[in-house]
Amino acid sequence: MSDQWRGTALTPGGQIHFAVNDPSNSLVWASYQDRDDNLKLRKKSTFHDAFAEYAEGNLSAFTGITVEQDGTEFSASVYDRMREIPPGSVETYGQLAARAGFPRAARAVGTVCARNQVALVIPCHRVVSSNGLGGYGYGPEIKLELLAHEGVDY
DNA sequence: GTGGGGAGCTATG
DNA sequence: CATAGCTCCCCAC
Secondary structure (H helix, E strand, O other): OOOEEEEEEEEOOEEEEEEEEOOOOEEEEEEOOOOOOOOEEOOOOHHHHHHHHHHHOOOOOOOOOOEOOOOOHHHHHHHHHHHOOOOOOOEEHHHHHHHOOOOOOHHHHHHHHHOOOEOOOOOHHHEEEOOEOOOOOOOHHHHHHHHHHOOOOO
């Protein structure tokens, strides 16, 4: 905690708050819902730039940034596969589970998504259910806004 | 189209 | 061990 800092940025889904681990220069938290920590605030960084670029339409602005998030092998694999989904397209929970090596673990993908600490950069919003939009931690409106921004209508 | 039930896999208490 | 979760599929109405 002591070697982290925080920032905010405006994205299509609204104001996002994030935290960066300083030594590793990696994103450890990003959320549309603010939290109460006492990290020092920074106003400029490559992370701010990436969010701004994304908002301006460079949908691949996050490819260069590294993310750190604890979890199991399964969740790590799910997050990896998720980042491979190109902006502008979506994949179902089931398809993602299959690519992660567990064809019947669609629901487990949902659980992992629900506990994702790094919204937007780990693109849970690109994972939809087989019969519709599926859920989203910050509400379906934000999920739809993000997809619309990426050129997907749902 | 609706609704119920169960399979299946992980995460958390 | 039990239960919940951003699911899926199938089978009846």
